[in-house]
Amino acid sequence: MADMTGKFFWYELMTSDPQAALAFYGDVLGWTSQPFGGEGMDDPYHVVSGSAGAMGGVMAIPAEAKDCGMSPWWGGYVGSADVDADAARLSAAGGKVMRDPEDIPGVGRFAVMSDPGGAVFMLLKGSSPDGMEPAPPMAQGHVGWHELYSGDFDRDLAFYTGQLGWTTGDAMDMGEMGSYQLVSQTGGTDFQSMTGGIMPRPREVPVPVWLFYFVVRDIDEAVAKVQAGGGQVLNGPMEVPGGGWIIQATDPQGAMFALVGGRSAA
Incomplete structure (x- = not known):
């Protein structure tokens, strides 16, 4: 499997209306989607796939983020071999830890960061040893x-x-x-x-x-x-x-x- 350390490899839409967003992007990009975990939940996480497989997710804006005024937003995850160490290293280099490292059960460990200029991205180390293969260049929907x-x-x-x-x-x-x-x-x-x-x-x-x-x-x-x-x-x-x-x-x-x-x- 490819080493995704230091590379964007997963993309996530936090939105006010996940079902409407899935329909919109499904039509524009040809995505397919399926819910991930949380069976029976009102707002499950939806994994979306382009022509070369899974590449991201769509979810409702969390309540705490909505209370802080968060608007619908696309974010990207950068691969990390050690989220805690990378968060500290990037912070020392002028970035900022926006959300401390924590685990997502069944997914991996993540942290929310910003670069020196203020743009937000996420770090993620997946819990699966299999990892992901990058999509071929210019693959539809990726x-x-x-x-x-x-x-x-x-x-x-x-x-x-x-x-x-x-x-x-x-x-x-x-x-x-x-x-x-x-x-x-x-x-x-x-x-x-x-x-x-x-x-x-x-x-x-x-x-x-x-x-x-x-x-x-x-x-x-x-x-x-x-x-x-x-x-x-x-x-x-x-x-x-x-x-x-x-x-x-x-x-x-x-x-x-x-x-x-x-x-x-x-």
Whole structure:
């Protein structure tokens, strides 16, 4: 099995309406889903699968988070060999422990972190020794790109490369918006190895955040499904290097997400 230490490998939507979200993303991305644990619960955790297998989950916003004003949100889990040690190490490097390490019965041990600029991510060490295999590049319904709207570009870049072992590729000058730095979670430096980008947070984005790009077959078909399902396209379709097309959007409950895919009409 692949070593997922230091890499995003699981993605989770906390939402105000799990059933509506499952229907929306099932139509847009072709996901299948099944409840996990908690048989008979009003709000079970739903594991969602793309074309290459399970890749994330959908759950209701916990009551304590809702009381603190949490809005629907996509979060990502980074693999950890030792959650407690990594939480302490990342905190010493400028990150922050937002929720102390704890166990999830039957799943593993996790902690909620933020990077130096304030974007939130999670650490997770699974309880199963089998681990997970990463999906093939651009597998339908899986995450094909990771983009950080950074609250502190220089410190965040140093944090992820220095602490998680990510490598950098080219940096693209975006004028007034600053630099878009390509990064790889797999150790490569060529364009084909890149798995995401880090850029200064745009003014229209309210807080630093990780944005995940889910893979679709055709971007125009996906846009039509997003809009028909009650979502809102914020930007795009826009062509990006490598021949792909992207959009940024919000789902009907307000969670921000993004899509990447081909364009049959192009």
